[in-house]
Amino acid sequence: MRFEALLGIDVGTSSCKALLLDPSSQVLATHSADYPVLNPHPGWSEQDPECWIAGAQAAVRGALSKCPGVKIIAIGLSGQMHGLTPLDKDHTVLRPAILWNDQRNADEVAAITEAAGGLESLLAQTNNPMLTGYTGGKIAWMRRHEPELYPRMRHALNPKDYLRLRLTGEVATEVSDASGTGLFDVRNRQWARPLIERLGIDPEILPPSHESDVITGRVSVEAAEAFGLEPGIPVVGGGGDAVIQTLGSGVIDPGDLQTTLGTAGILAAALDTPAVNPKGRVQVFCNIAPDRWHAMGVSLDGAGLLTWFQAIAGELADGAGNVTIEKLVERASKSPPGARGLVFLPYLSGGRCPHPDPHARGAFVGLTRRHGDADMVRSLLEGAVYGLRDMYDAMASLGLGRHRIVTSGGGTRSTLWRQMQADIFGCDVVTTDGAEAGGAMGAAMVAGIGVGIWADASTAARLRRTETRCSFNPELQETYTRMFTIYQSLYPLLRDSFTQLGHPGFDAGVAGA
Structure with a gap:
C-alpha cells in the first residue's frame, strides 16, 4: 500500500x-x-x-x-x-x-x-x-x-x-x-x-x-x-x-527569535514589513511567506569554533587520546560562567555582522596563568553566543521581540550551550522537533x-512541537552583562590591528612583506 x-x-x-x-x-x-x-x-x-x-x-x-x-x-x-x-x-x-x-x-x-x-x-x-x-x-x-x-x-x-x-x-x-x-x-x-x-x-x-x-x-x-x-x-x-x-x-511570526549554531552562527527573526536596515549592519531579506520579511545577522564562525579547537587539541594529543566535541564541552562545564574573565572574539573567518570586516581575527583576551583548557573552551562557547547577542543589539531598532529563542544546529545538541544562550539573552531557549x-x-x-x-x-x-527548554538564570545576569559589555568593546579597539595582521605577507608567513 x-x-x-x-x-x-x-x-x-x-x-x-x-x-x-x-x-x-x-x-x-x-x-x-x-x-x-x-x-x-x-x-x-x-x-x-x-x-x-x-x-x-x-x-x-x-x-x-x-x-x-x-x-x-x-x-x-x-x-x-x-x-x-x-x-x-x-x-x-x-x-x-x-x-x-x-x-x-x-x-x-x-x-x-x-x-x-x-x-x-x-x-x-x-x-x-x-x-x-x-x-x-x-x-x-x-x-x-x-x-x-x-x-x-x-x-x-x-x-x-x-x-x-x-x-x-x-x-x-x-x-x-x-x-x-x-x-x-x-x-x-x-x-x-x-x-x-x-x-x-x-x-x-x-x-x-x-x-x-x-x-x-x-x-x-x-x-x-x-x-x-x-x-x-x-x-x-x-x-x-x-x-x-x-x-x-x-518561527514565522514576529516575536520569536531563531539562533543557529552550525558552521556559521545565525540570529534571525520574522518581520511584518521590510524594515529599514540600520546602517546596513544586518540583513533584511524576503521571507518564504509572501507577507513576511526576514531580519538576520550572520557570524562566519558558529559551532565551527569548537571543531577548530578540536583539531588543534587532537594534534597536540598526538594520538594519545580521542579528543571529541563531547569531551571538550564536558571540559567547558568545569569552568564557571564568564570563563574566569576570559573572552574570545569569534572571527576566525573574518567578520560579517555586526562588523562586516574580512580582516577581523579571532582572539583570546584576558589570558593569565590561572586559565586552563576548560576556561578556553568555555570562552569559545560563550564567544559564539556573545556574537549572536551582538547581532541582536544591532537589530534592536527593527523592533524585534525576545519572547523566546528557538535554537538549532549541531551546537545546540549541547545542553550547556543552550543554557548559555538563555542566560546571555535573558529568555527561554527551546528546541523543536x-x-x-x-x-x-x-x-x-x-x-x-x-x-x-x-x-x-x-x-x-x-x-x-517543543522538545527541550532552558530557562535563564537571573543570578547570572550581572556576570554576563559585564562580560558582554567587555566583549562589545574589543572589536573597535582591535580593528586597526586586525587590518594590519590581514596583510597578505603575514598569511604567507613573510612578516613585514
Missing part, C-alpha cells in the same frame, strides 16, 4: 540532507551525504557543483530506501546561500562555485558600493549592503579576474537553484535566495534592475525570481532516473537555508504549502 510524503532537500556546505515528511508533519526518514570544500588560497572557499548533485542523489535514494512504497507528492529545495555557480549557454559549469564564506572580493564590494552612489544609496535600492559573501561581489570578481570565462557566463545560480536546474531543466530562483545576492530589491520583492545595469552586469544572467511556495518546475524523466524519483513531481521554489530553516523550527533537520525540514514544509497541504506558513509553523 502506497502512502504520501513531501521531500525536502538541503544543499549544505559540507553535506546534502534529504527529509521525508508526511502530511501530518511527522518526519518519516532522513539521509545525508557528505562532500568536500575546496580552499585553494587563504580566504577562498569553493566547491564542485557536481558534489551537490551526487550528494543529493545519495541523500534522496537513502531516504527513499528507508520508506518503501512512499509516493512523493512535492519537492522543496533549500541550500547554502550567496554562492555563485556560473553556467554557459549550454548550462555547463564554467568554474568551481564560489561559496558564501569566501572572502576574496573585498575590493569588488567596495567598488560596487561606490558605483551604487555610496552605502545609503545602495540601501535605498536593495535594503542591504553589498558584503563579501554576497553573490554580486563574486560576479564582479569573476569579471575582473577571469576575463576568459566571464563573457561565457549566461546564468548565475545559487547552489539550490543549480539542483533545481538538474531536477527540472528550469532556470529559476525564489525571493529569499535572490535577496542574498545583494542585487535584489527586497522591499518590492524583485531584482534591482536599475542597480544591476548601473554596475554593468547583464540582468539576463540572473534567473527569474518567484515567491518561495510557487511550483517552479517538475522532475524530468532524466532526473527521475538519476534520483530514484517519479517524473512529473512538482518542485517548489523553496528557500535559502538561513531563511527557510526558521520555518522548520516553527523540526529544528535539528534545518533547511531540509523547512523545504519539505514549503513544498506542502505549495501543493495545498497547509494553507500558509503560519499554519505549518504551528505544527512544530
Whole structure:
C-alpha cells in the first residue's frame, strides 16, 4: 500500500540532507551525504557543483530506501546561500562555485558600493549592503579576474537553484535566495534592475525570481532516473537555508527569535514589513511567506569554533587520546560562567555582522596563568553566543521581540550551550522537533504549502512541537552583562590591528612583506 510524503532537500556546505515528511508533519526518514570544500588560497572557499548533485542523489535514494512504497507528492529545495555557480549557454559549469564564506572580493564590494552612489544609496535600492559573501561581489570578481570565462557566463545560480536546474531543466530562483545576492530589491520583492545595469552586469544572467511556495518546475524523466524519483513531481521554489530553516523550527511570526549554531552562527527573526536596515549592519531579506520579511545577522564562525579547537587539541594529543566535541564541552562545564574573565572574539573567518570586516581575527583576551583548557573552551562557547547577542543589539531598532529563542544546529545538541544562550539573552531557549533537520525540514514544509497541504506558513509553523527548554538564570545576569559589555568593546579597539595582521605577507608567513 502506497502512502504520501513531501521531500525536502538541503544543499549544505559540507553535506546534502534529504527529509521525508508526511502530511501530518511527522518526519518519516532522513539521509545525508557528505562532500568536500575546496580552499585553494587563504580566504577562498569553493566547491564542485557536481558534489551537490551526487550528494543529493545519495541523500534522496537513502531516504527513499528507508520508506518503501512512499509516493512523493512535492519537492522543496533549500541550500547554502550567496554562492555563485556560473553556467554557459549550454548550462555547463564554467568554474568551481564560489561559496558564501569566501572572502576574496573585498575590493569588488567596495567598488560596487561606490558605483551604487555610496552605502545609503545602495540601501535605498536593495535594503542591504553589498558584503563579501554576497553573490554580486563574486560576479564582479569573476569579471575582473577571469576575463576568459566571464563573457561565457549566461546564468548565475545559487547552489539550490543549480539542483533545481538538474531536477527540472528550469532556470529559476525564489525571493529569499535572490535577496542574498545583494542585487535584489527586497522591499518590492524583485531584482534591482536599475542597480544591476548601473554596475554593468547583464540582468539576463540572473534567473527569474518567484515567491518561495510557487511550483517552479517538475522532475524530468532524466532526473527521475538519476534520483530514484517519479517524473512529473512538482518542485517548489523553496528557500535559502538561513531563511527557510526558521520555518522548520516553527518561527514565522514576529516575536520569536531563531539562533543557529552550525558552521556559521545565525540570529534571525520574522518581520511584518521590510524594515529599514540600520546602517546596513544586518540583513533584511524576503521571507518564504509572501507577507513576511526576514531580519538576520550572520557570524562566519558558529559551532565551527569548537571543531577548530578540536583539531588543534587532537594534534597536540598526538594520538594519545580521542579528543571529541563531547569531551571538550564536558571540559567547558568545569569552568564557571564568564570563563574566569576570559573572552574570545569569534572571527576566525573574518567578520560579517555586526562588523562586516574580512580582516577581523579571532582572539583570546584576558589570558593569565590561572586559565586552563576548560576556561578556553568555555570562552569559545560563550564567544559564539556573545556574537549572536551582538547581532541582536544591532537589530534592536527593527523592533524585534525576545519572547523566546528557538535554537538549532549541531551546537545546540549541547545542553550547556543552550543554557548559555538563555542566560546571555535573558529568555527561554527551546528546541523543536523540526529544528535539528534545518533547511531540509523547512523545504519539505514549503513544498506542502505549495501543493495545498497547509494553507500558509503560519499554519505549518504551528505544527512544530517543543522538545527541550532552558530557562535563564537571573543570578547570572550581572556576570554576563559585564562580560558582554567587555566583549562589545574589543572589536573597535582591535580593528586597526586586525587590518594590519590581514596583510597578505603575514598569511604567507613573510612578516613585514
